[in-house]
Amino acid sequence: MPRTYEAVYIFDSTLEDAAINEKINRFNGLLGAKEQPEVAHWGRRQLAYSIGPRENGYYVVSKFNAEPSALPEYERALKLDDGVIRYLVTLHEHEVGAPPQSEEELAAATRRDDDDDDED
């Protein structure tokens, strides 16, 4: 069963934009996904701390559906690529995360808080 993942890549900021796009396409190809992943380019930004000699990185966020069995090969390619400073692949949990809070539940929670205040 395919699952939705979100990957953040930090590329070396000295790379050309064309080279970065080419790498992203190669990584996406390894996933064997049917639909095209959503790719958002954040562009070059300063790192909060230096990673080795690098002070800047080119951030790219990508969201895709893939079979979990396709991930090891994909992550191996990421790990071996010298242009990628860092990457993070996470399950895209926004949908499966916290269950939606209904109006009644929220009201009940607020009421409980009020009760607690009274006890003090």
Added chain:
Amino acid sequence: MRRPQKSCPFCESRVRWIDYKDDRTLGRFITDQGKILPSRLSGACARHQRQLSTAIKRARFLALIPYIRGHQA
């Protein structure tokens, strides 16, 4: 003696999932040194405090927020 209840800032703004890429929001929940604020100070409920600490740790790894602020390597 019990401390008065703070209301969770995430529940109040109806946030369902804390985004690790949102470094502005996360920056409000770390100390001057870069430590994660305890729920006692952040006021977050248990569910959101768990999400918050995971999000901060992911953001640190991605160099969006520092591990230690004011540290010169």
